[in-house]
Amino acid sequence: xxxxxxxxxxxxxxxxxxxxxxxxxxxxxxxxxxxxxxxxxxxxxxxxxxxxxxxxxxxxxxxxxxxxxxxxxxxxxxxxxxxxxxxxxxxxxxxxxxxxxxxxxxxxxxxxxxxxxxxxxxxxxxxxxxxxxxxxxxxxxxxxxxxxxxxxxxxx
Amino acid sequence: xxxxxxxxxxxxxxxxxxxxxxxxxxxxxxxxxxxxxxxxxxxxxxxxxxxxxxxxxxxxxxxxxxxxxxxxxxxxxxxxxxxxxxxxxxxxxxxxxxxxxxxxxxxxxxxxxxxxxxxxxxxxxxxxxxxxxxxxxxxxxxxxxxxxxxxxxxxxxxxxxxxxxxxxxxxxxxxxxxxxxxxxxxxxxxxxxxxxxxxxxxxxxxxxxxxxxxxxxxxxxxxxxxxxxxxxxxxxxxxxxxxxxxxxxxxxxxxxxxxxxxxxxxxxxxxxxxxxxxxx
Amino acid sequence: xxxxxxxxxxxxxxxxxxxxxxxxxxxxxxxxxxxxxxxxxxxxxxxxxxxxxxxxxxxxxxxxxxxxxxxxxxxxxxxxxxxxxxxxxxxxxxxxxxxxxxxxxxxxxxxxxxxxxx
Numbered sequence: 001x002x003x004x005x006x007x008x009x010x011x012x013x014x015x016x017x018x019x020x021x022x023x024x025x026x027x028x029x030x031x032x033x034x035x036x037x038x039x040x041x042x043x044x045x046x047x048x049x050x051x052x053x054x055x056x057x058x059x060x061x062x063x064x065x066x067x068x069x070x071x072x073x074x075x076x077x078x079x080x081x082x083x084x085x086x087x088x089x090x091x092x093x094x095x096x097x098x099x100x101x102x103x104x105x106x107x108x109x110x111x112x113x114x115x116x117x118x119x120x121x122x123x124x125x126x127x128x129x130x131x132x133x134x135x136x137x138x139x140x141x142x143x144x145x146x147x148x149x150x151x152x153x154x155x156x
Numbered sequence: 157x158x159x160x161x162x163x164x165x166x167x168x169x170x171x172x173x174x175x176x177x178x179x180x181x182x183x184x185x186x187x188x189x190x191x192x193x194x195x196x197x198x199x200x201x202x203x204x205x206x207x208x209x210x211x212x213x214x215x216x217x218x219x220x221x222x223x224x225x226x227x228x229x230x231x232x233x234x235x236x237x238x239x240x241x242x243x244x245x246x247x248x249x250x251x252x253x254x255x256x257x258x259x260x261x262x263x264x265x266x267x268x269x270x271x272x273x274x275x276x277x278x279x280x281x282x283x284x285x286x287x288x289x290x291x292x293x294x295x296x297x298x299x300x301x302x303x304x305x306x307x308x309x310x311x312x313x314x315x316x317x318x319x320x321x322x323x324x325x326x327x328x329x330x331x332x333x334x335x336x337x338x339x340x341x342x343x344x345x346x347x348x349x350x351x352x353x354x355x356x357x358x359x360x361x362x363x364x365x366x367x368x369x370x371x372x373x374x375x376x377x378x379x380x381x382x383x384x385x386x387x388x389x390x391x392x393x394x395x396x397x398x399x400x401x402x403x404x405x406x407x408x409x410x411x412x413x414x415x416x417x418x419x420x421x422x423x424x425x426x427x428x429x430x431x432x433x434x435x436x
Numbered sequence: 437x438x439x440x441x442x443x444x445x446x447x448x449x450x451x452x453x454x455x456x457x458x459x460x461x462x463x464x465x466x467x468x469x470x471x472x473x474x475x476x477x478x479x480x481x482x483x484x485x486x487x488x489x490x491x492x493x494x495x496x497x498x499x500x501x502x503x504x505x506x507x508x509x510x511x512x513x514x515x516x517x518x519x520x521x522x523x524x525x526x527x528x529x530x531x532x533x534x535x536x537x538x539x540x541x542x543x544x545x546x547x548x549x550x551x552x553x554x
Binding site for chain 1: 456457458459460489490491492493494520521522524525528529530531
Protein backbone atom coordinates (compact mmCIF):
# COMPACT_ATOMS: atom_id res chain seq x y z
CA UNK A 1 0.00 0.00 0.00
CA UNK A 2 1.50 3.30 -1.09
CA UNK A 3 0.78 6.19 1.22
CA UNK A 4 2.11 9.66 1.40
CA UNK A 5 3.01 9.58 5.06
CA UNK A 6 1.87 13.12 5.75
CA UNK A 7 -1.66 12.32 4.76
CA UNK A 8 -4.43 12.06 7.32
CA UNK A 9 -7.60 10.69 5.78
CA UNK A 10 -9.51 12.00 8.77
CA UNK A 11 -9.04 15.57 7.68
CA UNK A 12 -11.52 14.96 4.92
CA UNK A 13 -14.91 15.56 6.33
CA UNK A 14 -16.26 13.43 3.54
CA UNK A 15 -18.78 10.66 4.13
CA UNK A 16 -17.91 9.23 0.72
CA UNK A 17 -14.23 8.94 1.50
CA UNK A 18 -14.75 7.54 4.98
CA UNK A 19 -17.24 5.05 3.69
CA UNK A 20 -14.93 3.79 0.98
CA UNK A 21 -11.47 4.21 2.38
CA UNK A 22 -12.21 3.33 5.95
CA UNK A 23 -12.87 -0.38 5.58
CA UNK A 24 -11.03 -1.66 2.56
CA UNK A 25 -8.37 -4.31 2.86
CA UNK A 26 -7.00 -4.05 -0.63
CA UNK A 27 -6.51 -0.41 -1.34
CA UNK A 28 -3.86 2.10 -2.23
CA UNK A 29 -3.77 5.75 -1.31
CA UNK A 30 -1.94 8.03 -3.71
CA UNK A 31 -1.21 11.71 -3.11
CA UNK A 32 -2.24 14.43 -5.54
CA UNK A 33 -0.05 17.38 -4.79
CA UNK A 34 1.82 18.04 -8.02
CA UNK A 35 1.85 17.46 -11.76
CA UNK A 36 3.95 14.31 -11.51
CA UNK A 37 1.39 12.80 -9.15
CA UNK A 38 -1.18 12.88 -11.93
CA UNK A 39 1.18 10.86 -14.13
CA UNK A 40 1.77 8.52 -11.19
CA UNK A 41 -1.96 7.96 -10.75
CA UNK A 42 -2.30 7.11 -14.44
CA UNK A 43 0.49 4.58 -14.10
CA UNK A 44 -1.13 2.83 -11.14
CA UNK A 45 -4.60 2.83 -12.64
CA UNK A 46 -3.17 1.39 -15.84
CA UNK A 47 -1.60 -1.46 -13.88
CA UNK A 48 -4.84 -2.24 -12.09
CA UNK A 49 -6.78 -2.08 -15.36
CA UNK A 50 -4.38 -4.60 -16.89
CA UNK A 51 -4.67 -6.91 -13.90
CA UNK A 52 -8.42 -6.65 -14.13
CA UNK A 53 -8.12 -7.66 -17.81
CA UNK A 54 -10.32 -4.78 -18.95
CA UNK A 55 -10.71 -4.44 -22.70
CA UNK A 56 -8.35 -1.93 -24.30
CA UNK A 57 -11.13 0.58 -24.80
CA UNK A 58 -12.35 0.24 -21.21
CA UNK A 59 -8.79 0.52 -19.96
CA UNK A 60 -8.26 3.72 -21.91
CA UNK A 61 -11.54 5.15 -20.70
CA UNK A 62 -10.73 4.40 -17.08
CA UNK A 63 -7.22 5.81 -17.13
CA UNK A 64 -8.45 8.90 -18.95
CA UNK A 65 -11.22 9.41 -16.40
CA UNK A 66 -8.68 9.02 -13.61
CA UNK A 67 -6.43 11.57 -15.27
CA UNK A 68 -9.27 14.06 -15.56
CA UNK A 69 -10.36 13.68 -11.96
CA UNK A 70 -6.81 13.69 -10.65
CA UNK A 71 -6.16 16.95 -12.42
CA UNK A 72 -9.38 18.45 -11.07
CA UNK A 73 -8.42 17.50 -7.55
CA UNK A 74 -5.08 19.15 -8.04
CA UNK A 75 -6.12 22.28 -9.89
CA UNK A 76 -9.54 23.01 -8.42
CA UNK A 77 -9.36 21.25 -5.10
CA UNK A 78 -6.01 22.54 -4.03
CA UNK A 79 -4.55 19.07 -3.90
CA UNK A 80 -5.82 15.90 -2.25
CA UNK A 81 -5.67 12.13 -2.50
CA UNK A 82 -7.06 9.27 -4.53
CA UNK A 83 -7.95 5.92 -2.99
CA UNK A 84 -7.82 2.89 -5.29
CA UNK A 85 -9.75 -0.20 -4.34
CA UNK A 86 -10.41 -3.53 -6.01
CA UNK A 87 -14.03 -4.65 -5.75
CA UNK A 88 -16.00 -7.81 -6.20
CA UNK A 89 -19.77 -7.86 -6.33
CA UNK A 90 -20.84 -11.49 -6.43
CA UNK A 91 -19.05 -12.44 -9.62
CA UNK A 92 -18.06 -9.14 -11.18
CA UNK A 93 -14.67 -7.65 -10.50
CA UNK A 94 -14.11 -3.94 -10.61
CA UNK A 95 -11.92 -1.04 -9.61
CA UNK A 96 -13.13 1.90 -7.57
CA UNK A 97 -11.32 5.22 -7.38
CA UNK A 98 -12.23 7.88 -4.85
CA UNK A 99 -10.77 11.35 -5.40
CA UNK A 100 -10.99 13.67 -2.40
CA UNK A 101 -9.87 17.17 -1.59
CA UNK A 102 -10.56 19.83 1.03
CA UNK A 103 -10.91 22.61 -1.49
CA UNK A 104 -13.63 25.18 -2.04
CA UNK A 105 -16.12 22.59 -3.25
CA UNK A 106 -18.44 22.80 -6.23
CA UNK A 107 -21.31 25.20 -5.74
CA UNK A 108 -23.59 23.88 -8.45
CA UNK A 109 -23.03 20.19 -9.13
CA UNK A 110 -25.84 19.96 -11.67
CA UNK A 111 -24.16 22.62 -13.71
CA UNK A 112 -20.76 21.00 -13.42
CA UNK A 113 -22.13 17.73 -14.72
CA UNK A 114 -23.48 19.37 -17.81
CA UNK A 115 -21.30 19.23 -20.90
CA UNK A 116 -19.35 22.29 -21.80
CA UNK A 117 -19.38 23.76 -18.33
CA UNK A 118 -16.30 25.76 -17.46
CA UNK A 119 -15.63 27.59 -14.25
CA UNK A 120 -12.05 28.68 -14.53
CA UNK A 121 -11.67 30.61 -17.74
CA UNK A 122 -11.60 28.06 -20.50
CA UNK A 123 -10.54 24.89 -18.73
CA UNK A 124 -13.71 23.12 -17.70
CA UNK A 125 -14.14 20.59 -14.97
CA UNK A 126 -15.32 18.14 -17.65
CA UNK A 127 -17.35 16.10 -15.22
CA UNK A 128 -20.12 15.29 -17.69
CA UNK A 129 -17.71 13.73 -20.14
CA UNK A 130 -15.82 11.87 -17.45
CA UNK A 131 -19.06 10.41 -16.14
CA UNK A 132 -19.68 8.82 -19.53
CA UNK A 133 -16.36 7.01 -19.37
CA UNK A 134 -17.16 4.99 -16.28
CA UNK A 135 -19.91 2.68 -15.03
CA UNK A 136 -20.68 4.26 -11.68
CA UNK A 137 -20.11 7.88 -10.75
CA UNK A 138 -20.94 9.53 -7.45
CA UNK A 139 -20.03 13.04 -6.38
CA UNK A 140 -20.26 14.63 -2.97
CA UNK A 141 -19.26 18.25 -2.66
CA UNK A 142 -19.77 20.79 0.08
CA UNK A 143 -18.86 24.44 -0.44
CA UNK A 144 -15.98 25.44 1.83
CA UNK A 145 -15.45 21.82 2.86
CA UNK A 146 -14.28 19.88 -0.14
CA UNK A 147 -15.18 17.43 -2.84
CA UNK A 148 -15.12 13.67 -3.21
CA UNK A 149 -15.76 11.86 -6.49
CA UNK A 150 -16.07 8.07 -6.59
CA UNK A 151 -15.97 6.16 -9.87
CA UNK A 152 -16.21 2.45 -10.59
CA UNK A 153 -15.33 0.49 -13.73
CA UNK A 154 -16.47 -3.13 -13.90
CA UNK A 155 -15.03 -5.97 -15.88
CA UNK A 156 -17.96 -7.40 -17.81
CA UNK B 157 -30.56 -20.22 24.51
CA UNK B 158 -29.62 -16.90 22.94
CA UNK B 159 -29.03 -16.74 19.17
CA UNK B 160 -25.30 -16.50 19.77
CA UNK B 161 -25.27 -19.54 22.02
CA UNK B 162 -27.35 -21.42 19.50
CA UNK B 163 -24.94 -20.55 16.74
CA UNK B 164 -21.99 -21.67 18.85
CA UNK B 165 -23.69 -24.91 19.76
CA UNK B 166 -24.66 -25.76 16.20
CA UNK B 167 -21.19 -24.82 14.99
CA UNK B 168 -19.57 -27.18 17.47
CA UNK B 169 -21.90 -30.02 16.57
CA UNK B 170 -21.19 -29.64 12.86
CA UNK B 171 -17.48 -29.80 13.54
CA UNK B 172 -17.84 -32.81 15.77
CA UNK B 173 -19.91 -34.86 13.36
CA UNK B 174 -18.44 -33.53 10.12
CA UNK B 175 -17.76 -36.86 8.39
CA UNK B 176 -21.12 -38.32 9.33
CA UNK B 177 -22.90 -35.25 7.95
CA UNK B 178 -20.79 -35.39 4.79
CA UNK B 179 -21.72 -39.00 4.07
CA UNK B 180 -25.40 -38.42 4.65
CA UNK B 181 -25.43 -35.18 2.63
CA UNK B 182 -23.69 -36.60 -0.44
CA UNK B 183 -25.98 -39.60 -0.22
CA UNK B 184 -29.00 -37.29 -0.21
CA UNK B 185 -27.65 -35.42 -3.24
CA UNK B 186 -27.04 -38.61 -5.17
CA UNK B 187 -30.58 -39.71 -4.44
CA UNK B 188 -31.95 -36.43 -5.84
CA UNK B 189 -30.03 -37.14 -9.10
CA UNK B 190 -27.64 -34.30 -8.46
CA UNK B 191 -24.30 -35.35 -9.85
CA UNK B 192 -22.44 -37.46 -7.32
CA UNK B 193 -18.94 -37.23 -8.62
CA UNK B 194 -15.60 -36.11 -7.28
CA UNK B 195 -16.39 -32.46 -7.85
CA UNK B 196 -19.58 -32.65 -5.82
CA UNK B 197 -17.79 -34.53 -3.05
CA UNK B 198 -15.13 -31.85 -2.97
CA UNK B 199 -17.68 -29.02 -2.93
CA UNK B 200 -19.57 -30.61 -0.04
CA UNK B 201 -16.40 -31.24 1.96
CA UNK B 202 -15.15 -27.70 1.46
CA UNK B 203 -18.52 -26.20 2.34
CA UNK B 204 -18.85 -28.21 5.53
CA UNK B 205 -15.32 -27.28 6.55
CA UNK B 206 -16.13 -23.57 6.29
CA UNK B 207 -19.57 -23.68 7.89
CA UNK B 208 -18.68 -23.97 11.61
CA UNK B 209 -16.38 -20.96 11.67
CA UNK B 210 -18.91 -18.85 9.79
CA UNK B 211 -21.67 -19.75 12.23
CA UNK B 212 -19.48 -19.24 15.27
CA UNK B 213 -18.24 -15.85 14.13
CA UNK B 214 -21.17 -14.44 12.18
CA UNK B 215 -24.22 -16.08 13.66
CA UNK B 216 -27.26 -16.06 11.39
CA UNK B 217 -26.30 -13.00 9.34
CA UNK B 218 -24.90 -14.52 6.15
CA UNK B 219 -23.93 -11.09 4.87
CA UNK B 220 -21.39 -10.47 7.63
CA UNK B 221 -17.74 -10.85 6.77
CA UNK B 222 -17.44 -14.07 8.76
CA UNK B 223 -19.54 -15.64 6.07
CA UNK B 224 -17.36 -14.29 3.21
CA UNK B 225 -15.54 -17.57 2.68
CA UNK B 226 -18.75 -19.56 2.57
CA UNK B 227 -20.36 -17.15 0.12
CA UNK B 228 -17.27 -17.18 -2.09
CA UNK B 229 -17.38 -20.98 -2.11
CA UNK B 230 -21.01 -20.87 -3.20
CA UNK B 231 -20.11 -18.29 -5.85
CA UNK B 232 -17.62 -20.69 -7.33
CA UNK B 233 -20.00 -23.61 -7.23
CA UNK B 234 -22.83 -21.58 -8.79
CA UNK B 235 -20.61 -20.21 -11.51
CA UNK B 236 -19.37 -23.66 -12.42
CA UNK B 237 -22.92 -24.99 -12.46
CA UNK B 238 -24.07 -22.10 -14.65
CA UNK B 239 -21.32 -22.82 -17.14
CA UNK B 240 -22.14 -26.51 -17.12
CA UNK B 241 -25.75 -25.67 -17.99
CA UNK B 242 -27.46 -26.70 -14.76
CA UNK B 243 -30.76 -25.22 -13.67
CA UNK B 244 -30.98 -22.80 -10.73
CA UNK B 245 -32.89 -25.53 -8.88
CA UNK B 246 -29.97 -27.89 -8.88
CA UNK B 247 -27.72 -25.27 -7.38
CA UNK B 248 -30.16 -24.38 -4.61
CA UNK B 249 -30.70 -28.08 -3.95
CA UNK B 250 -27.04 -28.35 -3.11
CA UNK B 251 -27.66 -26.12 -0.10
CA UNK B 252 -31.16 -27.19 0.90
CA UNK B 253 -30.36 -30.89 0.94
CA UNK B 254 -27.91 -30.26 3.76
CA UNK B 255 -30.82 -29.43 6.04
CA UNK B 256 -31.94 -33.03 6.41
CA UNK B 257 -28.52 -34.29 7.40
CA UNK B 258 -28.06 -31.48 9.93
CA UNK B 259 -31.55 -31.91 11.38
CA UNK B 260 -30.83 -35.60 12.00
CA UNK B 261 -27.69 -34.83 13.98
CA UNK B 262 -29.33 -32.01 15.93
CA UNK B 263 -32.37 -34.09 16.84
CA UNK B 264 -30.15 -36.90 18.07
CA UNK B 265 -27.69 -34.79 20.05
CA UNK B 266 -30.25 -32.42 21.56
CA UNK B 267 -32.92 -35.05 22.18
CA UNK B 268 -33.17 -34.11 25.85
CA UNK B 269 -33.25 -30.35 25.28
CA UNK B 270 -36.42 -29.50 23.40
CA UNK B 271 -36.08 -25.73 23.55
CA UNK B 272 -32.42 -25.55 22.48
CA UNK B 273 -33.28 -28.12 19.80
CA UNK B 274 -36.06 -25.88 18.47
CA UNK B 275 -33.68 -22.89 18.42
CA UNK B 276 -31.00 -24.89 16.66
CA UNK B 277 -33.37 -26.22 14.00
CA UNK B 278 -34.65 -22.72 13.41
CA UNK B 279 -31.12 -21.30 13.14
CA UNK B 280 -30.06 -23.90 10.60
CA UNK B 281 -33.23 -23.42 8.61
CA UNK B 282 -32.77 -19.64 8.48
CA UNK B 283 -29.16 -19.86 7.48
CA UNK B 284 -29.57 -22.50 4.81
CA UNK B 285 -32.65 -20.79 3.35
CA UNK B 286 -30.71 -17.55 2.99
CA UNK B 287 -27.75 -19.33 1.45
CA UNK B 288 -30.01 -21.22 -0.94
CA UNK B 289 -31.57 -17.97 -2.13
CA UNK B 290 -28.12 -16.46 -2.42
CA UNK B 291 -26.95 -19.21 -4.77
CA UNK B 292 -29.97 -18.69 -7.00
CA UNK B 293 -29.24 -14.96 -7.18
CA UNK B 294 -25.61 -15.54 -8.01
CA UNK B 295 -26.55 -18.17 -10.58
CA UNK B 296 -28.87 -15.69 -12.29
CA UNK B 297 -26.27 -12.95 -12.35
CA UNK B 298 -23.71 -15.33 -13.73
CA UNK B 299 -26.06 -16.50 -16.49
CA UNK B 300 -26.86 -12.89 -17.33
CA UNK B 301 -23.17 -12.16 -17.67
CA UNK B 302 -22.70 -15.10 -20.00
CA UNK B 303 -25.61 -13.89 -22.12
CA UNK B 304 -24.20 -10.38 -22.28
CA UNK B 305 -20.86 -11.74 -23.35
CA UNK B 306 -22.45 -13.92 -26.02
CA UNK B 307 -24.47 -11.00 -27.31
CA UNK B 308 -21.31 -8.98 -27.54
CA UNK B 309 -19.62 -11.69 -29.57
CA UNK B 310 -22.63 -11.98 -31.86
CA UNK B 311 -22.61 -8.26 -32.45
CA UNK B 312 -19.00 -8.36 -33.45
CA UNK B 313 -19.80 -11.00 -36.03
CA UNK B 314 -22.77 -9.11 -37.43
CA UNK B 315 -21.15 -5.75 -38.08
CA UNK B 316 -18.92 -6.42 -41.04
CA UNK B 317 -16.82 -3.64 -42.43
CA UNK B 318 -15.98 -4.25 -46.06
CA UNK B 319 -13.25 -2.82 -48.20
CA UNK B 320 -14.90 -1.52 -51.37
CA UNK B 321 -11.79 -0.12 -52.95
CA UNK B 322 -8.32 0.98 -52.12
CA UNK B 323 -8.78 3.47 -49.28
CA UNK B 324 -12.56 3.10 -49.24
CA UNK B 325 -14.50 1.15 -46.62
CA UNK B 326 -18.21 0.47 -46.40
CA UNK B 327 -20.13 -0.22 -43.23
CA UNK B 328 -23.69 -1.37 -43.94
CA UNK B 329 -25.63 -1.06 -40.70
CA UNK B 330 -28.51 -3.43 -40.25
CA UNK B 331 -30.91 -3.32 -37.35
CA UNK B 332 -31.18 -1.06 -34.37
CA UNK B 333 -28.19 0.88 -33.19
CA UNK B 334 -28.21 0.80 -29.42
CA UNK B 335 -25.41 1.91 -27.15
CA UNK B 336 -23.71 -1.48 -26.91
CA UNK B 337 -23.96 -2.14 -30.62
CA UNK B 338 -22.64 1.27 -31.59
CA UNK B 339 -19.60 0.67 -29.38
CA UNK B 340 -18.86 -2.52 -31.28
CA UNK B 341 -19.50 -0.79 -34.60
CA UNK B 342 -17.10 2.02 -33.74
CA UNK B 343 -14.39 -0.40 -32.67
CA UNK B 344 -14.77 -2.54 -35.79
CA UNK B 345 -14.66 0.46 -38.09
CA UNK B 346 -11.63 2.04 -36.45
CA UNK B 347 -9.72 -1.22 -36.41
CA UNK B 348 -10.46 -1.71 -40.11
CA UNK B 349 -9.26 1.82 -40.82
CA UNK B 350 -5.94 1.00 -39.18
CA UNK B 351 -5.74 -2.33 -40.99
CA UNK B 352 -6.45 -0.99 -44.47
CA UNK B 353 -5.27 2.59 -44.15
CA UNK B 354 -8.61 3.71 -45.53
CA UNK B 355 -9.28 7.41 -45.92
CA UNK B 356 -13.03 7.17 -46.53
CA UNK B 357 -15.74 5.18 -44.76
CA UNK B 358 -19.24 4.92 -46.18
CA UNK B 359 -21.80 4.28 -43.45
CA UNK B 360 -24.96 2.94 -45.04
CA UNK B 361 -28.07 3.18 -42.88
CA UNK B 362 -30.61 1.72 -45.31
CA UNK B 363 -31.09 -1.17 -42.89
CA UNK B 364 -31.61 0.96 -39.80
CA UNK B 365 -35.36 1.13 -39.13
CA UNK B 366 -35.51 4.23 -36.93
CA UNK B 367 -33.23 7.12 -36.26
CA UNK B 368 -33.89 8.90 -33.00
CA UNK B 369 -31.70 11.32 -31.07
CA UNK B 370 -29.68 8.53 -29.51
CA UNK B 371 -29.02 6.77 -32.81
CA UNK B 372 -28.06 10.10 -34.35
CA UNK B 373 -25.66 10.71 -31.45
CA UNK B 374 -24.07 7.30 -31.92
CA UNK B 375 -23.60 7.99 -35.60
CA UNK B 376 -22.06 11.38 -34.88
CA UNK B 377 -19.67 9.82 -32.39
CA UNK B 378 -18.61 7.19 -34.91
CA UNK B 379 -17.99 9.84 -37.55
CA UNK B 380 -16.01 11.99 -35.12
CA UNK B 381 -13.86 9.06 -34.02
CA UNK B 382 -13.12 8.01 -37.60
CA UNK B 383 -12.15 11.57 -38.44
CA UNK B 384 -9.70 11.69 -35.55
CA UNK B 385 -7.97 8.81 -37.25
CA UNK B 386 -7.81 10.58 -40.56
CA UNK B 387 -10.82 9.03 -42.27
CA UNK B 388 -13.81 10.97 -43.57
CA UNK B 389 -17.27 9.48 -43.47
CA UNK B 390 -20.14 9.59 -45.93
CA UNK B 391 -23.58 8.55 -44.76
CA UNK B 392 -25.71 6.86 -47.37
CA UNK B 393 -29.13 5.22 -47.46
CA UNK B 394 -31.10 8.01 -45.85
CA UNK B 395 -34.73 7.25 -46.55
CA UNK B 396 -37.25 10.09 -46.83
CA UNK B 397 -38.76 9.34 -43.41
CA UNK B 398 -35.34 9.33 -41.83
CA UNK B 399 -34.55 12.65 -43.49
CA UNK B 400 -37.73 14.07 -41.98
CA UNK B 401 -36.87 12.72 -38.53
CA UNK B 402 -33.39 14.14 -38.69
CA UNK B 403 -34.63 17.60 -39.57
CA UNK B 404 -37.39 17.34 -36.99
CA UNK B 405 -34.94 16.38 -34.25
CA UNK B 406 -32.70 19.26 -35.16
CA UNK B 407 -29.70 17.01 -35.67
CA UNK B 408 -26.89 19.00 -37.17
CA UNK B 409 -25.57 17.22 -40.22
CA UNK B 410 -23.87 20.21 -41.76
CA UNK B 411 -20.37 18.82 -41.51
CA UNK B 412 -21.38 15.41 -42.74
CA UNK B 413 -21.66 14.45 -46.38
CA UNK B 414 -24.77 12.44 -47.11
CA UNK B 415 -25.88 10.55 -50.20
CA UNK B 416 -29.13 8.82 -50.94
CA UNK B 417 -27.64 5.52 -52.05
CA UNK B 418 -24.52 3.52 -51.41
CA UNK B 419 -23.72 3.72 -55.12
CA UNK B 420 -23.76 7.51 -55.09
CA UNK B 421 -21.58 7.50 -52.01
CA UNK B 422 -19.16 5.13 -53.70
CA UNK B 423 -18.83 7.35 -56.76
CA UNK B 424 -18.10 10.33 -54.53
CA UNK B 425 -15.57 8.33 -52.53
CA UNK B 426 -13.78 7.25 -55.68
CA UNK B 427 -13.49 10.81 -56.93
CA UNK B 428 -12.09 11.81 -53.55
CA UNK B 429 -9.36 9.17 -53.60
CA UNK B 430 -8.46 10.07 -57.13
CA UNK B 431 -9.89 7.19 -59.09
CA UNK B 432 -12.01 7.72 -62.15
CA UNK B 433 -14.77 5.60 -63.59
CA UNK B 434 -14.98 5.39 -67.35
CA UNK B 435 -17.47 3.56 -69.47
CA UNK B 436 -15.63 1.16 -71.67
CA UNK C 437 13.45 19.51 -17.14
CA UNK C 438 13.08 17.15 -20.08
CA UNK C 439 11.64 18.50 -23.26
CA UNK C 440 10.03 16.78 -26.20
CA UNK C 441 12.34 17.01 -29.21
CA UNK C 442 11.14 18.80 -32.35
CA UNK C 443 12.65 17.68 -35.67
CA UNK C 444 12.87 19.92 -38.69
CA UNK C 445 12.42 18.43 -42.16
CA UNK C 446 12.57 21.17 -44.75
CA UNK C 447 9.85 23.63 -43.88
CA UNK C 448 8.07 21.05 -41.79
CA UNK C 449 8.31 20.39 -38.06
CA UNK C 450 7.83 16.87 -36.75
CA UNK C 451 7.02 16.11 -33.12
CA UNK C 452 6.82 12.53 -31.92
CA UNK C 453 5.24 12.33 -28.46
CA UNK C 454 6.31 9.13 -26.78
CA UNK C 455 6.04 9.80 -23.10
CA UNK C 456 3.17 10.11 -20.70
CA UNK C 457 3.32 13.91 -20.41
CA UNK C 458 2.57 15.80 -17.27
CA UNK C 459 0.80 19.12 -17.75
CA UNK C 460 3.89 21.29 -17.50
CA UNK C 461 5.68 19.28 -20.14
CA UNK C 462 2.69 19.65 -22.46
CA UNK C 463 2.65 23.40 -22.00
CA UNK C 464 6.38 23.57 -22.66
CA UNK C 465 5.86 21.66 -25.89
CA UNK C 466 3.18 24.09 -26.97
CA UNK C 467 5.50 27.02 -26.31
CA UNK C 468 8.45 25.34 -28.01
CA UNK C 469 6.43 24.53 -31.12
CA UNK C 470 5.09 28.04 -31.48
CA UNK C 471 8.58 29.44 -31.10
CA UNK C 472 10.06 27.01 -33.61
CA UNK C 473 7.35 27.76 -36.22
CA UNK C 474 8.44 31.37 -36.19
CA UNK C 475 12.15 30.68 -35.91
CA UNK C 476 12.30 28.05 -38.65
CA UNK C 477 9.61 29.72 -40.80
CA UNK C 478 7.80 26.40 -40.81
CA UNK C 479 4.81 25.88 -43.08
CA UNK C 480 3.68 22.62 -41.59
CA UNK C 481 3.59 20.86 -38.22
CA UNK C 482 3.17 17.12 -37.86
CA UNK C 483 2.25 15.84 -34.41
CA UNK C 484 2.69 12.08 -34.14
CA UNK C 485 0.79 10.53 -31.24
CA UNK C 486 0.95 6.90 -32.41
CA UNK C 487 2.82 5.99 -29.23
CA UNK C 488 0.26 7.54 -26.90
CA UNK C 489 -2.29 5.22 -25.30
CA UNK C 490 -3.84 8.17 -23.54
CA UNK C 491 -4.99 11.62 -24.60
CA UNK C 492 -7.01 13.44 -21.98
CA UNK C 493 -8.75 16.81 -22.14
CA UNK C 494 -5.61 18.75 -21.25
CA UNK C 495 -3.50 17.18 -23.98
CA UNK C 496 -6.45 17.43 -26.37
CA UNK C 497 -6.78 21.13 -25.75
CA UNK C 498 -3.03 21.59 -26.01
CA UNK C 499 -3.18 20.06 -29.47
CA UNK C 500 -6.15 22.25 -30.46
CA UNK C 501 -4.42 25.37 -29.22
CA UNK C 502 -1.21 24.49 -30.97
CA UNK C 503 -3.05 24.05 -34.26
CA UNK C 504 -4.87 27.35 -33.78
CA UNK C 505 -1.66 29.21 -33.01
CA UNK C 506 0.10 27.60 -35.95
CA UNK C 507 -2.69 28.75 -38.23
CA UNK C 508 -2.29 32.30 -37.02
CA UNK C 509 1.38 31.93 -37.91
CA UNK C 510 0.43 30.66 -41.38
CA UNK C 511 1.34 27.05 -40.76
CA UNK C 512 -0.79 23.91 -41.11
CA UNK C 513 -0.96 21.29 -38.39
CA UNK C 514 -1.75 17.62 -38.90
CA UNK C 515 -2.29 15.21 -36.05
CA UNK C 516 -1.34 11.63 -36.95
CA UNK C 517 -1.45 8.18 -35.48
CA UNK C 518 -4.28 8.37 -32.99
CA UNK C 519 -5.01 4.91 -31.61
CA UNK C 520 -8.61 3.61 -31.92
CA UNK C 521 -9.18 3.33 -28.16
CA UNK C 522 -7.98 6.89 -27.72
CA UNK C 523 -10.25 8.17 -30.49
CA UNK C 524 -13.26 6.45 -28.95
CA UNK C 525 -12.45 7.83 -25.51
CA UNK C 526 -11.89 11.40 -26.70
CA UNK C 527 -15.18 11.39 -28.57
CA UNK C 528 -16.98 10.05 -25.50
CA UNK C 529 -15.42 12.86 -23.46
CA UNK C 530 -16.85 15.29 -25.95
CA UNK C 531 -13.57 16.39 -27.50
CA UNK C 532 -13.63 16.08 -31.26
CA UNK C 533 -10.76 18.50 -32.03
CA UNK C 534 -12.63 20.20 -34.89
CA UNK C 535 -9.90 22.65 -35.82
CA UNK C 536 -7.22 19.99 -36.24
CA UNK C 537 -6.50 18.11 -39.46
CA UNK C 538 -5.83 14.43 -39.02
CA UNK C 539 -4.20 11.53 -40.84
CA UNK C 540 -3.59 7.89 -40.11
CA UNK C 541 0.20 8.02 -40.06
CA UNK C 542 3.23 10.23 -40.71
CA UNK C 543 3.39 9.30 -44.38
CA UNK C 544 -0.21 10.25 -45.06
CA UNK C 545 0.18 13.30 -42.86
CA UNK C 546 3.04 14.53 -45.00
CA UNK C 547 0.97 13.93 -48.15
CA UNK C 548 -1.82 15.96 -46.63
CA UNK C 549 0.53 18.79 -45.78
CA UNK C 550 2.14 18.60 -49.19
CA UNK C 551 -1.24 19.17 -50.72
CA UNK C 552 -2.25 22.07 -48.54
CA UNK C 553 0.61 24.45 -48.81
CA UNK C 554 1.55 25.30 -52.34
